[in-house]
Amino acid sequence: MKAADFDYFNATSVTEVCRMLSQHGAGARIIAGGQSLVPMMAMRLTKPAALIDINNVAELRGIEHSDRYLEIRAATRQCDIEVSSTVRTHCPILLKALHFVGHSQTRNRGTLGGSMVHADPSAELPLVSVLLDAEVMVTDGSTTDTIPATEFFLAPMVTALMPEQCVVAVRFPLWHGRAGSGFHEVSPRVGDFAIASAAAQIELDDAGRCIRAAIAVGGTSATPLRIAPIEAALISKPLSDDAISAAATLAAETIDPDNDLHASAEYRRRVACILVERALTDAHREAAGGTGTAR
Amino acid sequence: MSHHEITLRVNGTSRTAVVPARMTLVDFLRDELRLTGTHVGCEHGICGACTVQFDGKPIRSCLMFAVQAQGHDITTVEGLSGAEGALSALQEAFCENHALQCGYCTPGMLVAAQALLDACPDPSDDAIRDALSANICRCTGYVQIIEAVRLAATRLRARSGTDKEVGGG
Numbered sequence: 463m464k465a466a467d468f469d470y471f472n473a474t475s476v477t478e479v480c481r482m483l484s485q486h487g488a489g490a491r492i493i494a495g496g497q498s499l500v501p502m503m504a505m506r507l508t509k510p511a512a513l514i515d516i517n518n519v520a521e522l523r524g525i526e527h528s529d530r531y532l533e534i535r536a537a538t539r540q541c542d543i544e545v546s547s548t549v550r551t552h553c554p555i556l557l558k559a560l561h562f563v564g565h566s567q568t569r570n571r572g573t574l575g576g577s578m579v580h581a582d583p584s585a586e587l588p589l590v591s592v593l594l595d596a597e598v599m600v601t602d603g604s605t606t607d608t609i610p611a612t613e614f615f616l617a618p619m620v621t622a623l624m625p626e627q628c629v630v631a632v633r634f635p636l637w638h639g640r641a642g643s644g645f646h647e648v649s650p651r652v653g654d655f656a657i658a659s660a661a662a663q664i665e666l667d668d669a670g671r672c673i674r675a676a677i678a679v680g681g682t683s684a685t686p687l688r689i690a691p692i693e694a695a696l697i698s699k700p701l702s703d704d705a706i707s708a709a710a711t712l713a714a715e716t717i718d719p720d721n722d723l724h725a726s727a728e729y730r731r732r733v734a735c736i737l738v739e740r741a742l743t744d745a746h747r748e749a750a751g752g753t754g755t756a757r
Numbered sequence: 758m759s760h761h762e763i764t765l766r767v768n769g770t771s772r773t774a775v776v777p778a779r780m781t782l783v784d785f786l787r788d789e790l791r792l793t794g795t796h797v798g799c800e801h802g803i804c805g806a807c808t809v810q811f812d813g814k815p816i817r818s819c820l821m822f823a824v825q826a827q828g829h830d831i832t833t834v835e836g837l838s839g840a841e842g843a844l845s846a847l848q849e850a851f852c853e854n855h856a857l858q859c860g861y862c863t864p865g866m867l868v869a870a871q872a873l874l875d876a877c878p879d880p881s882d883d884a885i886r887d888a889l890s891a892n893i894c895r896c897t898g899y900v901q902i903i904e905a906v907r908l909a910a911t912r913l914r915a916r917s918g919t920d921k922e923v924g925g926g
Contacts, residue, residue: 463800467758470778470824493825500781500820501801513778515825541814565891567805567869570814571821652890 465503469512473519479628480603486512488625493517494537495572497564498580522575522630527552531597531633536575540587541566543574553634555593555643555663559586562645565653575629578614581621584656584681586647588615591632592686593661593678599631606630615685637674641665642748644741647681648733650724656681657725660713660737662745664696670750672696677738682719682730689716692738701746710739763827767792768836776823783807785823786833794834794864798893805892808865809833815872817891834864837871846916847871847909856905858896865892870906878914882907 473479483490489511493499502508516522522537525546532553534543543549544560563569563577563586577587578598591598591611598609600623611632614622623629647659658681665674675696677689691712699705719730764773767790774789781800786792786809798806800819807818810832818831837845844852847870857863866889873880873888880888885906886899894902 464781464784465779465822467777467779469759470761470822472824472827496820496822496825497802497817500822504801504819513822517825565805566888567808567815567817567891568802568820570811570816 463504465500466506466509468503468510470515471512472515475519476521476601476628476630477603479514479516479519480601480626482512482514483626483628484603486514490514490625492579492628494576495539495568496576497568497572498576498582516628525549527636529636531635533631533633534574535631536578536629537573538575540564540569540572540574540577544569552636553594555590555645555661556587556634558643558645559590559661562586562647562649562653562656562659568653574632578632579621579623579629581615581617581619581685582655583615583618583684583686584659585686586645586656586659586680589659589661589678589680589686590645591634592688593663593676594634595676596635597633598629599633600624600627601630602626602628608633612688617684637663637665639665639674640667640749641674642745642751644744644748646737646740646744648737655724658682658719658730658734658737660734660741662738662741664701664742664745664749666701666746666749670700672699672701677713677742679713679717679734679738682717682734684718687717689713689738691716692742696742701742703743706742706746707739710735710742713738761824761827763824765826765828766830768832774823778822778824780823781819782809782821782823782826782831783818785826786818786831789823792833792835795868796861796864798861798865803893804862805865805869806862808868808892810836810868810872813872813875815869815888832868834867837867845871845909846912847874847906850905850909850912851902854901854905854908856897856901862892862894862896866894866902870902870909873906874910874913878910878917880906880910 491510493513524535596611598614643663645661647656663676667673675693677692680686692709695709719727759778796806798804802820809818
């Protein structure tokens with residue numbers, strides 16, 4: 463249960479990180495919080511030849527917002543996102559999701575970018591990024607690219623990130639209207655990997671009709687998944703409890719859950735629909751409350 | 758394998774050493790500094806026995822490498838007690854409430870609970886449960902641990918004079 467040998471490099475700038483990545487090739491891994499990478503190294507599931515530490519890269523930390531999006535730099539710690547008034551004001555679903563991310567001890571080290579590149583299919587922050595059509599900003603040191611979150615996650619633990627690229631930030635689009643959000647999850651114990659999770663964000667017009675809906679489910683497919691049939695079913699309708707219940711059942715047809723040690727595929731399918739219903743109910747209640755806290 | 762010279766503060770004392778990159782912080786504390794109060798449990802971030810405070814915040818010392826602690830401030834369970842090993846209010850409360858049996862998880866519980874009390878002198882039971890939810894105990898069933906933290910919080914508040922109703926401590 464000890465990591466294999468590796469060479470350690472303490473980077474101080476993104477330029478340096480990218481130079482090291484190109485020098486060391488596919489054998490190099492970036493370490494930020496290390497809350498997923500270090501266990502994998504301890505269990506010898508991965509044996510990087512070189513670790514590039516980005517904990518001292520100041521330009522990879524911070525939270526900013528514009529009219530259009532909330533930008534969180536990649537190595538920003540989850541504990542710092544949790545207490546950010548900017549996040550609370552502009553993208554509160556991130557806080558609802560963070561409640562389910564590990565424990566306070568792991569959130570004190572874990573980062574947003576680390577969760578994104580680890581790409582666990584049950585992870586909460588990747589789920590929110592897919593829900594909100596976030597953009598993942600990546601660079602190889604010379605060219606900065608933007609990858610839509612919906613195209614970033616390719617398979618369990620596999621992303622579209624190239625070996626020489628480093629995630630710089632994630633941009634979450636802001637919703638300005640009468641919006642609300644919800645996040646629900648079932649796991650064996652608090653802080654464990656989700657058996658299934660559901661996130662929803664909706665916007666209502668003045669008459670209370672749904673004019674925008676985003677629903678996504680995690681833990682039940684190879685990657686976090688948007689549930690387009692539900693989104694389509696809700697648009698232009700007033701969201702009664704019955705309408706929400708009926709729409710939530712559509713999740714069962716979109717997701718593709720597996721059997722594993724923790725739950726059967728059948729259970730995952732059933733619980734995913736219920737979690738979607740709860741997330742939508744919360745989102746509707748919050749939006750109808752009128753404060754538009756999901757902007 | 759690379760080796761690195763590191764300087765960090767551990768329980769208020771500056772320590773310098775040369776460490777291999779792959780050495781975890783908990784192995785450094787135990788095997789190099791001989792601070793064996795911090796326990797090694799699962800070694801992959803599940804059990805919480807290795808919890809230390811890193812710049813005042815509880816973290817798992819099996820999930821970071823010693824080289825990453827360069828320039829930082831670490832508090833281990835040895836750092837919680839007073840002069841001559843006098844027990845802290847929290848440690849005394851653990852003894853009185855039978856908040857430990859085998860004692861393996863206790864250093865992690867103490868360090869995590871102390872971080873909570875430092876940040877929040879009057880925590881709710883939910884806050885105590887949340888702060889300790891990352892620490893596994895296979896003996897006590899947790900009830901006495903939560904009671905001990907609550908007792909220590911009450912006594913510490915009384916000592917600092919913010920809670921006039923409660924004596925002792």
